[in-house]
Amino acid sequence: MSKLVLGRLSSSLLTLFLVSLVIFAITSLLPGDTAQQILGQFATPEQLAALRVEMGLDQPALWRYWHWLSGFVTGDLGMSASNGMPVAQLMNDRLPNSLLLAAITTAISVPVALTMGLVAAMRRGGNVDRALNVVTLSMVAVPEFLVATIAVLIFAVHLGWLPALSYVSTVESFGDFMRIYAMPVLTLCCVLIAQMARMTRAALIDQLDSAYVEMARLKGVPPMRRVLRHALPNAVGPIANAVALSLSYLLGGVIIVETIFNYPGIASLMVDAVSNRDLALVQACAMLFCGAYLILVMAADLCAILSNPRLRNR
Amino acid sequence: MLGESLTVRDLRICATPPGGEERIIVNDIGFALAPGEVLALIGESGSGKTTIALAMLGYARSGCRIAGGSVQLGDTDVLSLNPKETRALRGHRVAYIAQSAAAAFNPSRTLMDQVIEGALIHGVMSRQEARQKAVSLFHDLALPEPDHIGERYPHQVSGGQLQRVMAAMALITDPALVILDEPTTALDVTTQIEVLRAFKQVMRERGTTAIYVSHDLAVVAQMADQVLVLQNGETQEHNTTARILAQPAHAYTRSLLAAARPHEHLSPVRGRPGAELLDIDDLQVGYGARNAQGRPANVVLEHINLHLTSGQALGVIGESGSGKSTLARAVAGLVAPSHGAIQFDRRELSTTLRGRTPEQFRRIQMVFQSADNALNPAHSVQRLLNRPLETYFNLDRRARRARVEELMDLVKLPRHLLERKPGELSGGQKQRINLARALAARPDLILCDEVTSALDTVVGAAILELLVELRRELGVAYLFISHDISTVRSLCDDVMVLYQGQCVESGPCRQVLDTPQHDYTRRLIGSVPELRQGWLESRPPRSETAATMA
Numbered sequence: 001m002s003k004l005v006l007g008r009l010s011s012s013l014l015t016l017f018l019v020s021l022v023i024f025a026i027t028s029l030l031p032g033d034t035a036q037q038i039l040g041q042f043a044t045p046e047q048l049a050a051l052r053v054e055m056g057l058d059q060p061a062l063w064r065y066w067h068w069l070s071g072f073v074t075g076d077l078g079m080s081a082s083n084g085m086p087v088a089q090l091m092n093d094r095l096p097n098s099l100l101l102a103a104i105t106t107a108i109s110v111p112v113a114l115t116m117g118l119v120a121a122m123r124r125g126g127n128v129d130r131a132l133n134v135v136t137l138s139m140v141a142v143p144e145f146l147v148a149t150i151a152v153l154i155f156a157v158h159l160g161w162l163p164a165l166s167y168v169s170t171v172e173s174f175g176d177f178m179r180i181y182a183m184p185v186l187t188l189c190c191v192l193i194a195q196m197a198r199m200t201r202a203a204l205i206d207q208l209d210s211a212y213v214e215m216a217r218l219k220g221v222p223p224m225r226r227v228l229r230h231a232l233p234n235a236v237g238p239i240a241n242a243v244a245l246s247l248s249y250l251l252g253g254v255i256i257v258e259t260i261f262n263y264p265g266i267a268s269l270m271v272d273a274v275s276n277r278d279l280a281l282v283q284a285c286a287m288l289f290c291g292a293y294l295i296l297v298m299a300a301d302l303c304a305i306l307s308n309p310r311l312r313n314r
Numbered sequence: 315m316l317g318e319s320l321t322v323r324d325l326r327i328c329a330t331p332p333g334g335e336e337r338i339i340v341n342d343i344g345f346a347l348a349p350g351e352v353l354a355l356i357g358e359s360g361s362g363k364t365t366i367a368l369a370m371l372g373y374a375r376s377g378c379r380i381a382g383g384s385v386q387l388g389d390t391d392v393l394s395l396n397p398k399e400t401r402a403l404r405g406h407r408v409a410y411i412a413q414s415a416a417a418a419f420n421p422s423r424t425l426m427d428q429v430i431e432g433a434l435i436h437g438v439m440s441r442q443e444a445r446q447k448a449v450s451l452f453h454d455l456a457l458p459e460p461d462h463i464g465e466r467y468p469h470q471v472s473g474g475q476l477q478r479v480m481a482a483m484a485l486i487t488d489p490a491l492v493i494l495d496e497p498t499t500a501l502d503v504t505t506q507i508e509v510l511r512a513f514k515q516v517m518r519e520r521g522t523t524a525i526y527v528s529h530d531l532a533v534v535a536q537m538a539d540q541v542l543v544l545q546n547g548e549t550q551e552h553n554t555t556a557r558i559l560a561q562p563a564h565a566y567t568r569s570l571l572a573a574a575r576p577h578e579h580l581s582p583v584r585g586r587p588g589a590e591l592l593d594i595d596d597l598q599v600g601y602g603a604r605n606a607q608g609r610p611a612n613v614v615l616e617h618i619n620l621h622l623t624s625g626q627a628l629g630v631i632g633e634s635g636s637g638k639s640t641l642a643r644a645v646a647g648l649v650a651p652s653h654g655a656i657q658f659d660r661r662e663l664s665t666t667l668r669g670r671t672p673e674q675f676r677r678i679q680m681v682f683q684s685a686d687n688a689l690n691p692a693h694s695v696q697r698l699l700n701r702p703l704e705t706y707f708n709l710d711r712r713a714r715r716a717r718v719e720e721l722m723d724l725v726k727l728p729r730h731l732l733e734r735k736p737g738e739l740s741g742g743q744k745q746r747i748n749l750a751r752a753l754a755a756r757p758d759l760i761l762c763d764e765v766t767s768a769l770d771t772v773v774g775a776a777i778l779e780l781l782v783e784l785r786r787e788l789g790v791a792y793l794f795i796s797h798d799i800s801t802v803r804s805l806c807d808d809v810m811v812l813y814q815g816q817c818v819e820s821g822p823c824r825q826v827l828d829t830p831q832h833d834y835t836r837r838l839i840g841s842v843p844e845l846r847q848g849w850l851e852s853r854p855p856r857s858e859t860a861a862t863m864a
Contacts, residue, residue, distance in 0.1 A: 211417035218371055219405030219432040219483070233422040309422055309467040 001305065001312055008301050012294045019290045020072070024065050027279045036277075068280075072287065078280035082273075087284045090269065095288075098265040102250035105185050109192040110243060116193065117200025117239075122227055124205060132197070139194035148187040148260045155183060165262040184261050188254060192246045199242030200235075207231035237304030244300035252289035317349040317523035318388035318407075318490035320370070325383035327365050327374060327547075339378070340365050340547040345540070349490075350521040354534040354555070356570070357544030358770035359741075363527045366544075367493045369393075370525060371408050372400045387491055405432035409484035413496040415476035419468035426464030429483040438487050451482035454519075455512045474505035478512055485516060492517065492524045498533065502633035502797060503841040510536060510843075510850055529770060531574040532843035535559060536850040543567045555847060573771040574845055588624035591659060591759060591791055592645070595619060598653035599637070599644050610652050614640045615815045618654070624758060627785060627792040629802030629823065631838070632812035638795045641812070642761040645793065646680045659758070676706045679752035683764040685744035689736040695747055696732040702754040721750040724787075725780060742773035746780070753784070762794045766801055774801070781805055799842050803827055811835045 035051040036043070052058045056067065071078060077087035120132045156164035166180045207213060208231050216230045255267040266285060273281035305311045327340035340362040347353050355363040365378060372392045374380050385392040387407065395403060404410075409432075412418040420428060429451075430444035439447065445464070452460035455478040468476060477497055484492055497513065498506040514537060517524055526537050534541060534555070541558045543551040543566060551564040562568045597618040602611030615637040622628050632638045643649045645656060650665040657663065658678065664670050682688040689698055699718045703709055709717065722729050725746040736744055745765060752760050762781070766774035778801055784790060785805075796802050802809055803823060810820040811834065818832040830836045843849060 211412065211414065212420045214375075215410070215412055215418040216420070216431075217404070218368075218373060218410040220401040220403070220435055221405070221431065222401060222435070225435075230420050230423075234420070307422060310469055313467070 004305055004311060005302065008298055012298050015294060016287075016291060020069060020287060021065070023283050023286045023290075024068060027283055028061055028064075068283070072284075077284045080273075080278050080281050082276040082278045082281075087280050090281060091266065091284060091288070094264055094266045094269045097263065098251055098254075098267070101181070101184060101188070101254070101263065101265060102247070104181055105188045105192065105250055106247055108185060109189045109196065109246075112189070113193040113196035113243075114200055114239070116197040117204060118227060118232075120197065120201040121204035121208060121231075122223060124208075129201075132201075136194040136197050139190050140198070142190070144187055144191050145256045145260065147190050148183070148257060151183045151186060152260070184257050184263055187257050187260075188250065192249070195246050196239075196242055200239050203235040203238040203242070204231055206238075207234045210234075233307055236307035237300075240300040240303035241297075244296040248293040248296045251292045252285075316490070317351075317521045319349050319386075320347040320491055320523055320525075321384075321386040322346070322370075323384045323386075325366065325369060325385065326381045327362070327369060327378055328381045329378045331377070338381070338547065340369075343383070343542075343547075343549060345542055345552060347523050347525075347540070349523055351540065352517070352524045352526055352538045353540045353542060354526045354528060354538035355542050355544060356528055356531060356534055357550075358529060358772065360546075361544040362547035363544050364495055365547075367495055367525055367527045368410075370491065370493055371404050371410060373404070402436060405489075406436040406438065406487045407489055408491045408493065409487065409489040411477075411480050411484050411492065411494045411497045414500055415480045416468065416473060416500075418480060419476060421468055423467075424464065425466055425468065425471070425479050429464065429479065429486060432483065433486045436487060444486065447486055448482055451485055451516070452479070454516050455479075455482055456508065457482075472505075474501050474509055477501065477509050481509075481513055481516065485520065485522070488520060490523060492522050493527070494524060494537075495527045496529070499528070499530070503799075503843075504633060504837055506533070507841045507843070507850070507853060511853075511855070513537070514850065530843070531559075531570055531771075532845045532849075535845055535847050536843060543570065559845065559847070569772050571845070573775040588626065588789075588791075589659075590621070591624045591626070592620065592622040592793070593657040593660075594621075594645075594654065595657070596654040597641075597644065597651050597656065599640050599649055599651045601649075604652060608652055613652075613815060615644070615651075615812075618817055620810065620820075622759070622791055622793065624791055625785070625789040626808065627794055627806040629806035629809040630793065630795045630812060631797060631799060631802050631809060633797060633838075635814075636812040637815040638797075638812050639763055642680065642763050642793060642795050645759075646678060646761055672706070676755045677758045678761065679755050679757040679759070680761040681748055681752050681763065681765050684768050685736070685741070685748040686768075688748055689744060689751075691736050694733055694735055695739075698736075698747060698751055699732075699754055702751060706755050717754070721754055724753060724784065725750040740773075741769055742776060745769060745773075745777055749777075749780070749784075753788070753790075757790060759791045759793065762792055762796075764796055765794075767796070767798065778805060799827065799839060811838065 035048050035057055039047055039051060049058075056064065059067075068078065075088070077091070079085070080087050080090055116132055116136070120129045123129045152164050155162040162179050162182055166184060204227065208227070210231075213226055213230050216226050221230070252267055252270070254265060255271055257263065258265040258268040266288070270282060270285035270289075272278075273285060323344045325340060325343040326338060328336050329339045330336040343366055345353060355366055357363050365374070368374065369380055370385055370387075370392065372380075372385070372395060380393060383393070387403075390403070390407075392400075392403065392408075419425070426445065426448060429448045430441065433439055433444040433447070434441060438444075448464060449460055452463055457463050457475055457478055463471065463475070463479070471479065477500075481497070494513070498509050501509060510533065524537075526534065528534050528537075538555050541551075541553065541555050542549060543558070543564065545566050550566045551558065551562065553563075558567060559571070562571055597615060597620075598609070598613060599615040600610030600613040604610050618641065620628070630638045630641060640649060644651050644665075645663075647664070647667045647670055655662060656665075658674060663674065696718060699721055700714060703714050703717055707717075718732065719729055722732065727743060727746050727750070731739065731743065736747070739747065745768075749765070765781075766777050769777060781792070781794075782805055785792065792805070794802060794806055806823050808821065809823045809826050811818050811826065811832065813834045819826055819830065819835045826835065827839060830839055840853060
């Protein structure tokens with residue numbers, strides 16, 4: 001088993017390395033460079049050339065890549081070109097906000113989604129299943145900006161219960177905390193729960209149709225136990241993968257929610273960086289998202305391996 | 315708990331196909347069993363035997379429903395119980411042993427966990443007692459390492475062992491009634507005899523009433539007191555086993571009996587020896603990395619020598635894993651041997667598909683076991699048969715059409731089936747199309763890989779008859795791979811016995827099968843159930859060394 005895990009780990013590291021190559025190549029292809037961006041369109045060619053030498057932009061691309069990567073590995077993420085602050089510090093300000101939002105959303109959406117998927121699978125074809133099916137389908141179909149806007153309309157504008165914008169710095173009590181996070185979390189949950197619940201249902205039904213579940217039934221095993229003790233352990237692999245895929249979205253993909261609620265997260269940091277041609281920041285953010293994604297997928301793989309005795313005992 | 319009486323009256327079960335109308339699939343079934351008696355339900359696939367057996371547990375598969383009748387076990391009316399009472403009955407007073415143990419065990423839980431689960435749910439005994447009981451059952455069922463086998467997972471034990479563990483799972487609560495649903499069909503004959511013996515002994519000791527579902531009359535003769543013959547969900551004949559065997563009253567029963575008896579009458583007359591066709595010299599096939607001597611890590615076949623003249627039929631028998639299918643695949647070019655040579659019509663055959671000439675492809679055709687998987691379900695029969703004609707022959711439309719019709723006549727199928735898709739044909743018809751497709755190429759050698767194994771006995775016997783006839787008419791040679799000795803006996807001139815990848819015995823069919831020299835051949839032949847009561851008891855139990863071999 002350790003061989004299997006080591007294999008996964010090394011292939012993740014390899015992927016991360018390949019991604020760093022791609023990120024660096026793509027950001028280098030963007031029109032205009034950092035020197036141009038800093039000095040603006042009225043700079044003379046001499047000024048530009050001088051700044052490029054100063055920043056090392058005249059060096060060959062491979063050398064710059066090596067410089068960037070070695071700095072990255074040692075924790076030096078470079079300087080942000082647009083406001084002269086270290087990239088690490090910029091990300092440090094934003095990352096905890098993003099992680100907190102992701103954590104709260106995960107804590108709510110995963111149990112709800114698994115329960116919904118479980119109930120739907122157990123009551124397959126029944127009214128509960130059909131109702132859940134309609135609910136999850138419409139949740140998938142409605143774009144999140146619409147959910148967020150409608151939520152703002154109802155809870156902030158009409159009812160006035162919640163603030164329309166999430167000023168994290170104003171949190172003083174638990175009540176504030178709840179009020180500020182309610183709408184972003186609600187919006188994110190809508191999207192995630194639907195995906196995860198549908199995958200859970202599909203994975204469970206696959207197992208519930210198998211011969212060993214019929215055998216359990218013919219042994220007199222009650223329905224709840226059939227699902228939890230017999231079907232679920234064999235469905236952990238696909239469910240964990242579905243959860244990992246959904247959660248990976250919580251770091252980089254929440255730009256719409258961050259924008260609507262003016263939430264200071266890492267996704268909006270990256271979007272700003274792209275529009276400012278702040279390449280060092282873009283690269284760092286992209287690497288972060290990719291790293292988080294790989295960790296989640298690897299965790300899902302680990303779950304699948306641990307739940308399968310064939311793989312576990314190897 | 316000892317066995318209880320079982321009385322079934324007017325049982326009717328309906329099924330609703332998706333989008334179709336409900337129809338009756340089991341009608342008017344009734345029988346009565348005294349405590350400790352065993353009833354066999356026998357019939358071909360689709361005759362409703364499993365459906366009836368499951369109804370004894372008050373269970374109908376999805377899409378089916380028990381529409382009427384009564385099942386009386388002791389003084390319980392099984393079909394009138396509420397869901398909770400039904401659950402209390404299942405796995406306690408009535409237990410079920412499924413056909414495929416590999417599928418019926420949860421892959422992610424240990425065997426012990428699953429064996430004692432029923433006893434714990436029904437509160438019959440404590441966990442400790444249940445474990446002890448399970449271990450003693452493992453002893454009784456002659457499982458290896460009975461004290462520790464429960465710690466393993468399903469994938470860590472063999473099919474025959476798993477089937478016995480399932481028997482332990484069923485018997486742990488000392489049920490009054492046990493349902494055995496084709497419990498040995500998926501096993502090799504040499505394993506089957508051991509499992510049957512174990513089943514019979516533990517059931518007799520406990521005086522369990524049982525229903526034994528099977529399509530194999532010879533097995534049923536060993537296990538059952540009464541036999542109920544089914545066709546299309548209706549009783550054809552119901553009598554004691556002895557009377558069914560001695561004086562079958564119904565025509566269908568007689569055809570079942572005829573199909574189960576060795577078909578000596580088919581045995582072809584050996585013609586004059588033809589020209590050399592296939593010559594295999596010291597063949598070795600394996601997979602995995604090869605070592606310095608070119609020997610693969612896992613050797614499937616080794617030291618295989620074989621000669622086949624044109625028009626000859628050679629049977630290859632052996633149990634699953636003996637390498638017999640690999641031999642056919644090596645001749646077909648689907649796997650490359652690691653050592654040795656294959657000559658076809660005095661010319662070296664390339665080990666890979668790429669190196670073979672179109673003419674060699676045409677002359678060697680393969681017929682696979684499962685026609686379901688071998689025929690493209692989206693193509694009509696016409697198109698399936700046209701394909702090899704287009705590939706190998708340059709014929710115009712009219713000639714092709716004439717040839718397709720000729721092929722249909724050869725395999726004795728009516729021409730109106732040409733427009734059908736494989737899904738609209740019966741199992742036997744599909745296998746005939748499968749055969750016709752091979753014949754379309756006018757081959758000199760047909761590799762038959764277990765072509766009758768997936769078919770019901772009566773249908774399989776008809777296919778066998780067809781093979782004999784085709785050989786007589788067309789002079790085609792067969793490499794006939796089978797685990798069933800009686801089919802080999804009735805079709806082949808020569809036979810080769812494979813055991814663990816080696817040829818242990820070969821020679822003329824009569825000589826090898828009537829006077830076997832090798833221990834394994836003797837055991838293989840001695841394990842084929844005979845169509846008489848008391849055969850199982852007359853077989854000597856296998857010695858310890860032989861038991862560990864399997």
